[in-house]
Amino acid sequence: MSNKNNKICTRQEDYSQWYQDIIEAADLAEYGPVKGTMVIKPYGYAIWENIQKILDQKIKKTGHKNMYFPLLIPKSFLTKEASHVAGFAKECAVVTHYRLKSNDKGEIVVDEKAKLEEELIIRPTSETIINSVFSKWVSSWRDLPILINQWANVVRWEMRTRPFLRTSEFLWQEGHTAHATNKEAEKEARKMLKVYKDFVEKYLAMAVVAGEKSESEKFAGADRTYTIEAIMQDGKALQSATSHNLGQNFAKAFDIKYYDQNNAFQYVWQTSWGMSTRIIGGLIMTHSDDKGLVLPPNIAPIKVVVIPILKNKEDNTEVLNFVNKVKANLRGVGNFEIDERDNVTPGAKFNEWEKKGVPIRIEVGLRDIENNSVIMVRRDNSDKQSVGLKDLAKTVKENLKDIQDSLYKKAVDFRLKRTKIVDTWEEFVTEIENNNFVLAHWSGDKEDEEKIKAKTNATIRCLPFDQKKESGICVFSKKPSKQRVLFAKAY
């Protein structure tokens, strides 16, 4: 995360650099000592805490309970479900020893005598360890459904990482459920995707397409994977959250069985679903501009920043007294901060808080005291207006709401503008090259999907739920197709 002269690179110049500059300028995170890891700094973590708080409420409201499972997974657990281990084998951190010792040179080395009989895997996800526990809990239909969630970290040893979007270790919530019927599991998987979609739209003001993953893009070990795909400002797709109908794959691997009402042995039907710190990367790339981060008010750790314009000592007292009145009139707008530092000029403060994406700035100076008003400036459109103290809380609240709404509208408009419906291969190639979302017919053939990816770098993001069924011919192979699917380059 290098940053030249404390300036933010523009999106036009270098999108990737811009993204990294935003993270540094807003002081969200920095790289950790181990390559691919990330230190999430207080302001970045405050955003995550807000995401946690709101999403956690929604998860609990849908009947799930939080609990915690261990970090370490016996290797044998991971290998019980064949497609699951195949999907994760290449990116697992493995614990092989449990002790260090000093050698004759005085160096600290691994004690080879302390080799573990069975290697332990640092969880890349928790299906296996959770289901091994579920198998002990389930014996009757009365034990179902089991609806649990955990907030945890996971490790996936990716070759190439990017802050928030793909890090070797990341934070997330993962929900895991077990049900008596497939129908119930299917309903659960779709319900939780809807929870994610609502959350992302209402709080993060992101525009997403919900749908089902193709066979080759689905989760390792799932029967069906549902996803919400967001479009970033460079036109690439970001998988923002997923929900899986696991069928009975893990139930059979971990022997999770129950007696039903007819006294027959049945395997349970399961789901899992997750949203991670990756969503913060999506949040950044959806709204931010060339001045820095832009945060939707519903998720911003600081909704309003008050900047007193200080001149000299006598006047300062007067201004700061007035600030106290302003403070009283801000009650109810949400978390706000007063930047009283006297060693930084107002201009520098304006810039600093813009980089951090605070939705509303309030300037308070000598000349406002006479009018009993303040200057209010919006981060999203730079609109500036004078607001009387009496109306302050009301006006601020209205504007926060308006910022939230217009950020969402802007995101939706952008998604619509960058979504192209195409019918020929030539158009397809052009629109993908221009980094658009493309709705095109696809035969359903895995080989065609692979060839399209090889030729254009585009993947099937999803088979959108709201895409009406219509027959057509595959944009690549010209084989018959039942519906258009969403193609895009992806993060």
Add this chain to the structure above:
RNA sequence: CGGGGUGUAGCGCAGUUGGCUAGCGCGCGUCGUUUGGGACGAUGAGGUCGGAGGUUCGAGUCCUCUCACCCCGACCA
């Protein structure tokens, strides 16, 4: 693992055909003047030039080896 690049102060960088006591900007400390869009002046602190070896009277600069990091691919719910 392939292709490219960079290592000099906390950050961003300059450093000529090898030459004198290693520089600049930002930031930081102190003092003063400032403050409605990134303030200014004075002054001060801060470096084994990524590491090891070699060539040389002399190496940040040349040679060899090595390490680290970054970018683009490959990989990737």
